[in-house]
Amino acid sequence: MSLTRRDWSLRARLLLIAGVAILATLFAGSAAMYWAAANEDERLLDSRLEDLARTVLSFSEHEITEILGDGRTEMMHAETAATLGSRYRYQIWTRHGTLLLHSYKASKTEPMMPLTQTGFVTRPIDDEEFRVYAMEGNGGEMVIQVAECLDERESAFGLVSVYFIGFLVLPISLIFAGTWWMLRRSLHSIDASAAQLSARSPIDLTPVVAENPPMELQPMLNSINALFERINRTLSLERGFTAVAAHELRTPLAGLRAQAQIAATASSPQELAQSLALVMAGVDRASHLLDQQLDLARMESAASQAELQRKSVDVLRLYQTVLGDLGDLAQRRGLSLEADFLEPRIVAMELGVLLLLRNLLGNAIRYTPSGGRVVVSTRRDGDTITLTIDDSGPGIPAENRDRVFERFERLGARGGDGVGLGMSIVQSVVMAHRAIIRLLESPLGGLRVQVRFPVAET
Incomplete structure (x- = not known):
């Protein structure tokens, strides 16, 4: 009913x-x-x-x-x-x-x-x-x-x-008239605030200004203005992200067009095969970029519901799922992958842990030289569960470690299939879980990434 x-x-x-x-x-x-x-x-x-x-x-x-x-x-x-x-x-x-x-x-x-x-x-x-x-x-x-x-x-x-x-x-008449006048004066700030909101454009996110509002209305105005500030900050990030994403997509698309033109005018089977191979690589890179953008958007949209979506997650199962996608690459590079899950379960968002492992393991496998080692482990430290990924790669200098969380930041790397969004996705997962991430020097000689999840009951 x-x-x-x-x-x-x-x-x-x-x-x-x-x-x-x-x-x-x-x-x-x-x-x-x-x-x-x-x-x-x-x-x-x-x-x-x-x-x-x-x-x-x-x-x-x-x-x-x-x-x-x-x-x-x-x-x-x-x-x-x-x-x-x-x-x-x-x-x-x-x-x-x-x-x-x-x-x-x-x-x-x-x-x-x-x-x-x-x-x-x-x-x-x-x-x-x-x-x-x-x-x-x-x-x-x-x-x-x-x-x-x-x-x-x-x-x-x-x-x-x-x-x-x-x-x-x-x-009685005088009291009623005085009461009505005082109520009208007291609620004038509500009418003025409503008039401001109804008259402004959809993109106007400036704070609502009320002249001498009552104390009971002030928390609502503060909340509305804080909401406008968050929306404005989010829109600014989205505009910047869209601009950079469009710029990043322009390069592989331009390369695809160039290689397609070469393939169309190839004078030999070898030249045609080489051009088509480059076209396929460009398609893979553009597809990877879109996948990363979608993963980042999914994580940011799910962050507001992180508390409701938390459950006991089997880290070993998610690790094996990620290896199903990255195992061939690690095998081609001759890498040794080791896992030591002393704490096999984490109370978290399953999507978040999956994206975290996929991007951190993907970076470790891509940047570790052939024949190197990658070790994944979990352990409990008091009221936190720490996920650690070590590799024997080149590592990241201490002065550049904060920059890796910026979108499309690759620290000057060229080529490869990275697009500079992996660590931004990792940071989004960390923030949604109120976790802590640290980039350290690994005992294997490369980079150590530690993510400390707060312990929570299911």
């Missing part, structure tokens, strides 16, 4: 994260403020209800006391609607349950709460919720009960809440 890739915006996601954090903080703070304000408002309204009870009692207590002193027990009088309006109600009772005074809409027969109870209580009256407060007066002879409709309370507090929420919209 295929998964559909979803495009997403870093700017939008950061704005969403910031928005959620801001809204969560504001709503949490607003809820806490609302809860605190509601509790404080409830306390203040209860306090005001308590003060109202004391005020009503203080205005009526003297007159009621005189009436009680005269022995009258009938209800004194009722207040009109204009006295307290519909929001408040009150009753003044004797301790024995006689109603002395009541407000508009207050019951004439039923107290708003039991006369034995004082303090605050919330209860329904006439199908509405009321907050009722009761207190004693005149030394406990009277009880005043004051009630406030909760709908009136909530409508007043609801209006304040609407204003409170309305005023929150302005700071």
Whole structure:
């Protein structure tokens, strides 16, 4: 089952994260403020209800006391609607349950709460919720009960809440606008870098320059610029390699043409045979050059996957494979080939070890005089396995040993079937395996090549 890739915006996601954090903080703070304000408002309204009870009692207590002193027990009088309006109600009772005074809409027969109870209580009256407060007066002879409709309370507090929420919209809008502007400014370097990359040509590998980039973007820019530098260096090497390869191919091709022209105009069978032999030699040299170029390209392309391609390699088997290609040449030159594999296996790329042996043995066989010796050996030295190739040839002067790794460098040699790429291939193999190569004087009198491979588990 295929998964559909979803495009997403870093700017939008950061704005969403910031928005959620801001809204969560504001709503949490607003809820806490609302809860605190509601509790404080409830306390203040209860306090005001308590003060109202004391005020009503203080205005009526003297007159009621005189009436009680005269022995009258009938209800004194009722207040009109204009006295307290519909929001408040009150009753003044004797301790024995006689109603002395009541407000508009207050019951004439039923107290708003039991006369034995004082303090605050919330209860329904006439199908509405009321907050009722009761207190004693005149030394406990009277009880005043004051009630406030909760709908009136909530409508007043609801209006304040609407204003409170309305005023929150302005700071939220300002915070969102400021956050969006800051994100846009912070991500400007990303947009500028993208614009640079999209506007440049495919061969423009100059570093990407971003003005004051954030620290989080700097590693990415450094990696991109480092990649451009490596690509530019690789392309430069490839351009140089292509130019030199074209130059090197021109010589054998020109020779082939010349010998073909001689063969076409040969005046005798001997001259024709000689020209055709030279044509065949030129073809072999051009073919060898192409083979070496292909080997070098294969090794360089496989170097990036060297860690994944490593395995336990049988060095003896690869040595015998190489002898199958070079054994006839060694036999014609009368060379003595010896092998001493004390460590028969190396954890490495099989292709790399094969190319290494083919080029090092090929050089030793080509440059060792007739009747000479070539010895190949391996041994383990601590955490390395050393591959050594000794020959009894002329060797290489110490001052020229670094030059042999340059491409098409033959140290002034002329003729033969060498093209100057063998040691470049060897160096590519060594670098892919993080190995170490040394060119030394051989006990046989010629050149000793030592390659130290780090020991690794399969």
